Amino acid sequence: MRFPCRRSSRREPRRKAETMTTLPPTEVDPEGFGTDGDSGPEETRRGLDRVPASLSGRLDLTEVLSDVRRPSQAVVLRVKDREARHRDAAVPLVLKWYHRAFAPDPEARRVLTGDLGGHIVRVLEHGTADGHPYELLPSYGETTLAQYHARHPGALPTPLVHTVVAHLHEALAAAHDQDVVHRDVTPDNIVVRTQNEDRPDLVLIDFGAAVHTGRDEDSPRRRDWKGKPLYLAPEASTHRQTVTPAVDWWSVGMVVAELAGGRHPVDFRGDEEVLADIATHDPELPLVTDPRLLMLCHGLLTRAPEHRWGAEQVGRWLAGHSPAVAPRTSGAAPGEIPPRATAEPFAFLGRAVTGTEELARQFDLQWRAADDLLASRRGRERLVAWLGQFAGAPGRSPEDTDELDALRTRLDRPPDPPTTLRLLNWMGPRLPASWHGVPLDTLGIGELEQEAVRGDDRARELVAHLARHQLLPLLSARPGGEGLDEVQRRWQGYRESWRQATADLFVRGGPQERRSADRLLHRTGDLDARLLRLAREPERTSARLLRRTAWDRSRGDAPPHWYRALRADPDNPLRLLAASLLTGLARLEAERHQAELRDREVDRLFALETDARFDVLRRLDRAPTLGWALLGTTVATAPWTFVIGLSDLLGRAGQREVVLAWMLALPAAAAVFALELWIAVYIGPHTYHPARSLAGLVIRTGAGPARAARAHGRLGMTLAAAALAAGGTLGVWAVTRAPWAWPAGTVVALAAWTVRRWWAWRRRGRDARLARAAHRAGRGAAPGTAPPHRPARPARPGGTYPRRPGAPRPAAPTRRNG
Template sequence: MTTVPPTEWDPEGFAGHADSRPVESRPALDRVPAQLGGRFDLTEVLSEAATPAQAVVLRVKDREARHDDGAVPLVLKWYHRAYAPDAEASRVLTGELGHVVRVLERGSADGHPYELMPSYGETTLAHYRVRHPGPVSPELVRAVVAQLHEALTALHDEELVHRDVAPDNIVVSTQNEDRLDLVLVDHGAAVHLGRDDDSPRRRDWLGKPHYLAPEAAIHVQSVTPAVDWWSLGMVVAELAGGQHPIDYLSTGETLVEIATRDPDLSRVTDGRLRMLCEGLLTRVPEHRWGSEQVDGWLSGDSPPVAPRTVGGYAPPPSTVEPFAFQGRDFTGTETLARQFDTQWQTAARLLSRRRGRERLAAWLGQFTDAPGRTEEDAAELAELRERLTDAPDPPAMLRLLNWMGPERIASWHGAELDPYHLAELTRAAEDGDHPARELVTALARHELLPLLAGRPGGEGLDDVQRRWQSHRDGWDAAVADVLVRGGPAARGPAARRLRPTVELDARLLRLAQEPERTRSHLLAAGAWDAADGPEPPWYRALRADEDNPLRLLAAALLRGVAQTEAREQLAREWARQWERQLARETGARYEVLRRLDRQPTLGWALLGATLVTAPWTFLIGLADLLDRADQRQVVLAWMLALPAATVVYALELWIALALGALVYHPDRSLAGLLIPAAERPFHAARSRGRIGIAVAAACLATLGALGVWAVVVAPWAWPAATVLGLAAWTVHRWLAWRRIAREARLDPPLRREDRHRRGPTRQRPVASQGPAPSRRNT
């Protein structure tokens, strides 16, 4: 059970009460009392007592298991004897009352009273509100009202007045989506009225100011059951409206607001809930709703509601000269601080003028000796007034607001900066919200968080600033480490994602404010999905460094870059596999075609060899017949003819078998070369008229002259030239095909990757599949 210390009366700062606080006499405030140490094991200190008026609240386990299983935790509350709970109230609470904490045991330990109660859980309604901001649904509010109505009715039937009904005294034992199971706890302020006493009893001032009824806010409280119903109305208005009706935080200004004005119910938009709030928040106790009217409202009836602004308890007139700002006169520092904070642009314009600063400094001088202000406060005010000779910078302005409204929630420019709202601010800045971005920029530039650490909700902000600055200072080194050799392939996109921006400052701020929670989120955000492909090694190394939050943040920011790189790698791998499979299938089909077309291929080889050898056989015979050439030249020619013909046939048959069908003919065969060569003069003569005929005639004349020369001078030149030319062309054909075949087997993505890593190289022809393309010039 989450409990709060018993409500205490602190006379400091509230005029009209004497300071008669007793001295602390409990020997230990963070452990089980000595007389109970042999029975109870301490498991957790829920609340230490800062003053004698507060109880020591401990979670313990009972080794003797007098009331339940010994493993079930209990709550032990140990009071100072001067602030002991009402004995009759404690006795009544030992019985079973619906939705009310039960006192299992009460007694005395080390001279001070104690109570033992069940533990109902860790969450109060106040904690639930922080985790679920905004208005609560009418159905859920009605369920809360029904349970608290049952609890208060049971207490009032026993003549008990709780006097401290507030969200932090309402424990949420179980949380369902449509229902909250509640228990009303902390009856340290409860009073038993007595059945023979019908008149309101006067008691010391107790309770939390925001939930006090007007008649309970005076110096000597009027204690009746009506004060609990007013407190219930405030709880309902806060739940239904999403915000407490009273925006003041200081005790004095809150009590003045309760005494002089009806609570602002404009945020309560549901008609039935508005009726309930108006009935419960009637300032005259006799006209206020009680158990009967609330029961009727729960049943669907509409009990009459007294007119508002009737009655009230007027505060003493203020002697402070007002300060005019935005058409209003302010007599309290907290209210002006709130206005300065929310209307900061208007306040900045006011304080940019010398006359406005002088007017504010003179007005603040009235509070030098104000009640509740210490000598240190007076010295700080003197320094702040002196600094108002110049326009205040943001840190000086925040110090001024801290002095004027020390009890206000930590905020800047109207934005609350408690842990919950600071996390919301960082998320909004990450999403690009302009006001949130400006606020994060101001916090980073002026280091304002430490100045808010002393305000409510600002606890620990100085440590947050220290961690935040450490993260910001170390970010450049972390980025440089990420972008070293072996890091992301796409260095440009990676560097752009990691560059310092306002959004990055917001992420680093959230990391500083919630280290463990943000670390868990970063681990989840950077988790790798196997469906994205093979995880890049550099990204795996980032994620593996779980103790370095900056590297985890870098991993979360670069997840998209890593996914793109992985998808590209996966695409290259698929392409390699596809091309390899295609090459295997194409090669198999090609081998089949080679076997099927082998005979036609060899036929084209024989035809080409015959076309080459037949002419020079005819020319050698013609030279021998005409007897024009030297006989030694003719004999030499006949001696070369047979081996030359053999070489020609051998070379052509071998290259035909080596290249195979579809590759050898017509682009790489003798027949394919000679047939078009014979056709070209004829086509040129026909297509180009007289010029074409002249060119063709010249070519024929040249060939004729060569033929005559071979017949008359060197008949052996034809076979020799043919063998040498064919041998050279055969070697060229073989090497060209080997090069093309080798490139066809290479993986194009691999070659592109090699070029990317080694730099640009000369473009080489690539055959991606099947046989090489036709090349007539090879």
């Protein structure tokens, strides 16, 4: 899992293998935030890993030095100034970008823009970028005093410690002369600019928590809690700090004691234990063996701020004098202070843990090992016995003691997750809100959602764990967990309302790929994580979803109607989330619809061109068509003269019938020619002959008996002979009895066939026109309209139905192929 799995409850700089931020992220908590359960302002800085937009045209990013997780932390970047306003363009600078609610003290920053000496950071430039304040500072190097000490473990040489004291004395004296109190003097905020063995060059940095106290020393200003507990003065460890220069000198004393003794004089590491120890005991300094350094530590680590050494006393000490040191709080000489009792250690994963907060942190980070321990009866008994020594401990209320007794009772059996979390809350109430090492503040939940969406199994398992056991309300009292109880209620409501919010998507219309849409909408692995982030930041997440689902009109297509319906209500975050999940499907559907529209337009243009060419061909082929019509009528009327003349010559028919035949022959011939020429023009070339022409009928009539005779041998010949005999008999009857029947019968038969041809061709033309109109207009659903119900299958040819996805597209109907 790639997202961070731990965060310290106190400010800690981001560490790297060999390089480290010159200016660690400053976390400030100005008056009005961080108290009474207020979770503070929302993060409104955009792009916490890049140069602000208003400065990007001038500053080039070279390295990100901060890991910002809360608005109270400053973004720290190493940059280069292309305009070289303060240094050469190739010289790196440090950009610190604060949230406007956590801006540094403007008076303190004004002082730092001046030249206070070579051992204190100078603000080269300050202003506002994208609505938030920023500072541009020199880059003094890559190594802090903490890193230097880690590379040179143990007690540092006395001359080197003297140099550290001298440089810090010069820096703090200059700052205090201008009424600026640093409030966060730690080895992490001291940069080793040059690393000579005897005389390193130090610079005091990170004045983000500094305060300008003014000239009224009798009424020191009180501000909210700042700094790292290991270096806080006793008067600064209360909820509301007393801000005087004395707090900085106590921090210097702790730094000196750590360097001279090889380790920090306070054995505890949990914030709660450290603060309690500093508030109730004088630091023990058995490892500081140099008498002069021991005197300095005693003077600086005097609990009463009015008797603590300051710039004057430290200056005299550096000059070789021995200023007076106030007596220790116990009244005994420093060497006679009896060692105080410490908690019995608890063995966990090979470590001896003495504080409840440190054990809570380890249980949270190493949660699998903690679960194994709590599942073991012997492990629970050992933990219950160890926790017993903290009943009634200083700083614990009677309610805390009752809670501890109840937890110890519950540990007679393996605890469920809520009980385990209550145990962690009791042991480490000041630890950041987290579960299984994963932060659950606003940024932590955002990273958890991103990992779950990427398919991280551990992230999805953790989200399912939180949902199943409803652990968020138990974390609401921890730092960074403010409002998690309300988040749990919103999250549960979202999860219960999800199916109802998306159910109408498939009632009418909806995505074409319904199975894919249903799978995307109900993929529980990452859906719960998305809903959790939405519950944590409903307004901000809704705004992001609204931006993410905005349709790109430059693509030239339109969103489907169901997608627009999902985005129609910007105040419904669940439908916006559904639109976000189905954005890819909507784009694919829009692309397909756009492709179909293009295909229809191509077909329409092709049909128009084909029809135009067909009209040209009809005009060119009209003469041959009329020629076939004349040939057919000539063949049909030519035998009339022979039959009537033969009947008159033989004298078998009456004179009246012969005269009538001659009188009918001329108008009958005219009618035959008129009917055939008209139908030839009506039907037109290419389709008139031979399928629908009189000449074709004559040819087919003559070819039929011949083919039958040849195909069936003697039987065929017999049938053909019989047909000829029948025809001959009919001809003889017409000659001898009624010669007028031939022209009259021809006209009647041709008229009936012409009507039939006309009706059939008229119906075919009408169906073809309907097919062309349907194809060109497109019967499919247009963008933004609900698709109609599928029509019943047409009973006659020429009807259209929806084409199956993936089936080949039919050719556009034309007048030629219709």
